[in-house]
Amino acid sequence: MHGHEHGAGHHHHAHGLDVVARAEALCRDRDLQFTRLRRDVLETVAAAQGPLGAYDIAERLSVPGRRVAAVSVYRALDFLTELGLVHRIASRNAFVSCAHEHGAGEGLVFLICRTCGGIGETTAPEIEAGLGRALDRAGFKPASRIVEVEGECGACRERTG
Amino acid sequence: MHGHEHGAGHHHHAHGLDVVARAEALCRDRDLQFTRLRRDVLETVAAAQGPLGAYDIAERLSVPGRRVAAVSVYRALDFLTELGLVHRIASRNAFVSCAHEHGAGEGLVFLICRTCGGIGETTAPEIEAGLGRALDRAGFKPASRIVEVEGECGACRERTG
DNA sequence: GCGCCGTATGTTACAGTGTATCAGCCTATA
DNA sequence: TATAGGCTGATACACTGTAACATACGGCGC
Numbered sequence: 001m002h003g004h005e006h007g008a009g010h011h012h013h014a015h016g017l018d019v020v021a022r023a024e025a026l027c028r029d030r031d032l033q034f035t036r037l038r039r040d041v042l043e044t045v046a047a048a049q050g051p052l053g054a055y056d057i058a059e060r061l062s063v064p065g066r067r068v069a070a071v072s073v074y075r076a077l078d079f080l081t082e083l084g085l086v087h088r089i090a091s092r093n094a095f096v097s098c099a100h101e102h103g104a105g106e107g108l109v110f111l112i113c114r115t116c117g118g119i120g121e122t123t124a125p126e127i128e129a130g131l132g133r134a135l136d137r138a139g140f141k142p143a144s145r146i147v148e149v150e151g152e153c154g155a156c157r158e159r160t161g
Numbered sequence: 162m163h164g165h166e167h168g169a170g171h172h173h174h175a176h177g178l179d180v181v182a183r184a185e186a187l188c189r190d191r192d193l194q195f196t197r198l199r200r201d202v203l204e205t206v207a208a209a210q211g212p213l214g215a216y217d218i219a220e221r222l223s224v225p226g227r228r229v230a231a232v233s234v235y236r237a238l239d240f241l242t243e244l245g246l247v248h249r250i251a252s253r254n255a256f257v258s259c260a261h262e263h264g265a266g267e268g269l270v271f272l273i274c275r276t277c278g279g280i281g282e283t284t285a286p287e288i289e290a291g292l293g294r295a296l297d298r299a300g301f302k303p304a305s306r307i308v309e310v311e312g313e314c315g316a317c318r319e320r321t322g
Numbered sequence: 323g324c325g326c327c328g329t330a331t332g333t334t335a336c337a338g339t340g341t342a343t344c345a346g347c348c349t350a351t352a
Numbered sequence: 353t354a355t356a357g358g359c360t361g362a363t364a365c366a367c368t369g370t371a372a373c374a375t376a377c378g379g380c381g382c
Contacts, residue, residue, distance in 0.1 A: 120299060149301065149306040196359070214338070228361090
């Protein structure tokens with residue numbers, strides 16, 4: 001699993017350009033700065049096969065003569081995450097890029113493959129109603145939610161049986 | 162929210178004894194050792210109001226003359242997590258104790274309160290079917306899942322309006 | 323131009339999280 | 353007693369994340 005899946009397995013191979021284009025449009029619309037560092041970080045994450053840690057990103061962006069500190073990467077990641085261009089995988093402390101829009105009530109689910117280490121996405125709108133009822137029962141007012149499933153992705157199941 | 166909620170807000174105040182008793186029974190059944198360190202770690206987590214980090218636990222267990230290293234705490238937490246006596250909150254890198262059994266298909270959900278910092282639990286069995294369908298659509302074979310919701314718990318909503 | 327201010331970035335330092343490795347200890351069992 | 357396996361201690365290290373402060377750059381009013 002080296003891309004992201006949407007819905008019933010809609011693959012986005014090499015979507016680096018997609019997400020960068022979306023970033024440009026978003027920043028233009030909202031009068032935000034799509035700076036070089038932010039672009040570099042986004043391109044690096046988008047080009048990666050799997051999730052990247054902040055220090056991985058910093059290392060890949062650092063060349064002799066231009067060293068990128070991890071703290072700068074974190075700031076760029078915060079910015080990109082805020083815009084929904086990048087997602088944080090809490091159970092891995094790592095980040096993936098995301099080329100498609102996400103709306104509320106969509107039921108975003110992250111799929112973490114134990115075999116190839118890749119991150120997929122799918123949506124399960126059905127779970128929103130049930131989760132909403134459960135939260136009502138518990139008297140809990142939600143603000144944000146994460147759903148992460150660890151297992152084996154389709155590609156690895158085919159490969160290894 | 163300084164305990165855990167189960168189902169429609171079933172509270173377990175001061176359940177430290179419950180979970181320790183359950184740990185003893187589990188270890189007896191499975192021929193596992195419920196050592197002093199493991200007991201201490203479990204009691205510390207159970208007695209805490211909110212989630213504890215591994216280093217917090219190590220600090221609380223360290224007294225002059227007996228220093229508990231974080232690495233030992235991690236091993237004990239791994240052991241306890243494996244038995245379902247302790248849960249890890251991925252979005253906080255912290256741990257909470259859990260006095261009740263969990264079965265598959267139960268739809269365990271962690272409720273993280275932004276106001277009081279407490280962790281609650283509830284179950285949403287309804288989401289299992291929907292999530293299962295979504296995973297089928299994506300061709301993904303699940304092994305474990307985490308659902309964490311951040312927001313405001315019932316107690317804090319009453320207190321602050 | 324000049325100063326002012328807000329945003330972005332650089333730099334350093336530090337706190338927190340987690341793992342690897344090796345050594346010692348304790349206990350059960352032969 | 354000897355041995356093997358599980359538990360713990362201790363040290364070191366890598367990774368993750370934040371705080372604090374300095375600097376740079378660009379727009380804006382004067």
